[in-house]
Amino acid sequence: MSAIDKLHERIKQKGLLHTLQTLWKRYVFFHRELLWLGRDLVTPVAPHNLRPYTGLRLVIITPENATAFTKYYGNRVKAMAEIAAEGHTGHMYVDEEGDAIGFIWGSARDYFDRHYYGCWFRVNPGEFFEFGGEMIPQYFGTSLSVDAQFNLWNAMRAKGCNKIVDVCDTRNIQAMKMHIRMDYQEQGRITHVYDLFGRFRFFRETYYSGSRLTELRKPAQPTTTAAQA
Secondary structure, rough: OOHHHHHHHHHHHHHHHHHHHHHHHHHHHHEEEEEEEEOOOOOOOOOOEEEOOOEEEEOOOOOOOHHHOOOOOHHHHHHHHHHHHHEEEEEEEOOOOEEEEEEEOOOEEOOOOOOOOOOOOOOOOOOEEEEEEOOOOHHOOOOHHHHHHHHHHOOOHHOOEEEEEEEEEEEOOOHHHHHHOOOOEEEEEEEEEEEEEOOOOOOEEEEEEOOOOHHHOOOOOOOOOOOOO
């Protein structure tokens, strides 16, 4: 299929406007806002009603076992091995066949993300930077999203960390809601990533007051008081 045929097919599937927006972001200009969030490693997380899961085990990611990502994350195998070789703490969750279905990373030092955003993420003493948390769709809505974080927090606490910081793309509404559920607090700053003509990338940081998450928070449930006899 030629490039023109592929374009025609995409327009039929997605519509002209959506296709033009995608092409603009890929080849002309794209702006991401990465919201900084954080929390301590002591405050309890509120109970949840996520679905349970079975048949998974936690494995520390190493350069040698990164091939476990081949089935579901085939284009990430090299990146996973390289990140592990840099000494960062990585947890993958493998199924009964030994295939990685999800992963999460932590760095107790400044982290240069050369595989995705292409910028530095700085951390202060006692903090660690959490990044790369993903799982395949089959496990969306399960307690794996909570367990994976708890397990990483425990591992980083053992390394002397007492606070977690990370960034969340403001377009990723589900990830933002997960951070709210896990009681992350806004840090009042945003890292902006600009892509120009698909070749150049620029960064800047801005600060804000108030909250960017208010609209995503669930309204408080009204309390009721028993009537007095």
